[in-house]
Amino acid sequence: MKIYRALHTGNWDTLIRRPEIDSQDIRPQVTKLLQQVKDNGDQAIYELTRQFDGVLLDSMLVGPQEMQAVDAVDEPLKAAIIQAKDNITAFHQEQAEQTAIIETMPGVQCWRRSVAIQRVGLYVPGGSAPLFSTVLMLGVPAMLAGCEQIQLCTPPRKDGTIHPAILFAAKLVGITQIYKIGGIQAIGALAYGTKTVAKVDKIFGPGNRFVTMAKQIVSQQGVAIDIPAGPSEVLILADSAANPQFIAADLLAQAEHGPDSQCILITDSALLLDQVYQAVEGQAKKATRTEQIEKALQNCRLILAGDHQQAIDFSNAYAPEHLIIMSRDPHADSLKIYNAGSVFLGDYTPVAAGDYASGTNHTLPTNGWATTHSGVSLDSFVKKITFQSITPGGLALIGPVIQKMAQAEQLDAHSDAVSIRLDHIQ
């Protein structure tokens, strides 16, 4: 942990900066593998799966037989996943926009309609743990939006299977096309399509730097992606009323995500800062992934602000993915926040709640993108198409306005498109 006892113009910029992650070194390799998938389709995928996941599959599609593995999920976990799905559904379905027809002038009607993106691909990373929570966070809004085709890719385990909890979450959401494909080859399959996997319009989901680079490359080839990805971040904004043990626990939870994780505490209380330092040291000794957590904690920054307002200003300048506010009046403070991915208010609202079950989405902007980007929501699975319909009477009213402006912009044929209609009305 690094302690900064004063914020000033000399260190403010440094403290806001993220570590630069240059992935350009892997670009040629990722480009090459994507090209293999583009050229050789399914055959390339089977070969790359053998190479990277160490398993030669008979079929990349999870069949009905394999889906029976969901029975292996223990009942308490099933119940938890069901509760989380219900909460995520409740929160996301409120994001649906109703179509309102606006008559801007008599006879001039304008409206917009949310229309689902037709074909989406969801990527769920593998690794030591089964990330079934990501299945919910992407699958629930995709279903609510009404996407026509939802395909899910996730790498197979060494024995060629998918973790039952991932299958359970997918089934619960209603996803039927599940493919045992991981990494670069999954992004390639979704971006270009193969005999088995259909080409999609937009790709969602987290991943390591190879997956992130692959998404970045295909996003320049006409496929949309969710949001730019970077290491996870938490900033905790606290005053002397906060509980240092809770803060320490949240910093450790963040550190658990890996050595790249960004953990920041900013407070105007020197006492709290010292208490948090002690509490982190104490809790870290008892943690499960000690080595990994200690590595991540090396980057952890405990910062003393001149006052509470400066702490808020710093938070806005940093634009954290996750912001926890533990202060005397977190609701009042939250109204001053204008840059953050998701905000957690008060002593009893850990980030873990939003990661899993409260209802908000856990796919959030990192690396300062919270200044301009929202996290994943129902909006991410739709586009909003505008419509307009003008009556002859409406055109008689608005026509001269259009003509005047078009002529001033020297677009005479635009003006003519109105004139020919007005002539017809008369």
Added chain:
Amino acid sequence: MKIYRALHTGNWDTLIRRPEIDSQDIRPQVTKLLQQVKDNGDQAIYELTRQFDGVLLDSMLVGPQEMQAVDAVDEPLKAAIIQAKDNITAFHQEQAEQTAIIETMPGVQCWRRSVAIQRVGLYVPGGSAPLFSTVLMLGVPAMLAGCEQIQLCTPPRKDGTIHPAILFAAKLVGITQIYKIGGIQAIGALAYGTKTVAKVDKIFGPGNRFVTMAKQIVSQQGVAIDIPAGPSEVLILADSAANPQFIAADLLAQAEHGPDSQCILITDSALLLDQVYQAVEGQAKKATRTEQIEKALQNCRLILAGDHQQAIDFSNAYAPEHLIIMSRDPHADSLKIYNAGSVFLGDYTPVAAGDYASGTNHTLPTNGWATTHSGVSLDSFVKKITFQSITPGGLALIGPVIQKMAQAEQLDAHSDAVSIRLDHIQ
């Protein structure tokens, strides 16, 4: 014009394809000029303005004295711009999202709030005509969103002034920071900031391929941009009930945008197709920009569909920026549209209405991006931050759900962040 009398698997893909515009050749030059702005700030901008716009400015900021030029705008044009601004305001202000608090479980409250992007830069291209309509289309939603700082850049004319109509539109919207900077140097100034121009979070606005490339480059350096830009497009979906003269006028208006413009008619009526062909030939002879229009019309495609449904399917596959539906029942047809930027219904709704004055935005996705992207709207100037607040009682309910899921994903410190709080409650 090219006529296709049958749609089949052999030509469908070709007819959907856009011309490939490879701008990679200009990347080194654009990168170099951006770097000059980054390194030398204002000085580089004055120098590049002298070089490209042929004028050595005393000040790049438009001062109060220069703003008096708005008086030169003739009254009918002023009235038209005011009407357009009112309509655009009426349509866009309805897009504001109200914050609704969702209690997903007792004591677990989640909500999201639209927060303005703080600093935005609007780019308005120069050229032969003053694009004051773009000032309205970007300035109105920026103001409605409540952006803290709105800067507008537009190239000066040879005499060092800005067209009065642009100044009038900017003043009407409430924009006070207007800079006489064009092209790559404008994008650089907004992206990096100089002594005079403040760095922004997001850049909006159209431009030539140099501006587009500059936006693309800075978007990989942490600055957000509106939507990927490409040549403008119209697809007209018509049946035998449509008026061929109106269709011809709309095709000509589209062609007027330049030789890259994409103009397509698709219809199930062979008679209408022939009538439109004749009408275009007739109207083109009388048009103002004959040479330019004839060049653009070379790419114009008149396509005969097997039936009306196939025509709709083709339109969805093409995903046009502008879609005009002139058919027996345009409202019924519009419900079948799932890929388009903006849709114009019926005989009396020319695209020119949306370009200028009806209220919808004219900054729309091209090049097939309508499959996944929306046009510019109020949404483009805000991000939606999620918030949550859990009471001790709420955490007692949802805590075990979080713990169960976190443990199954092997994120024990996440579970611990809940445990330490539950222990404290008891």
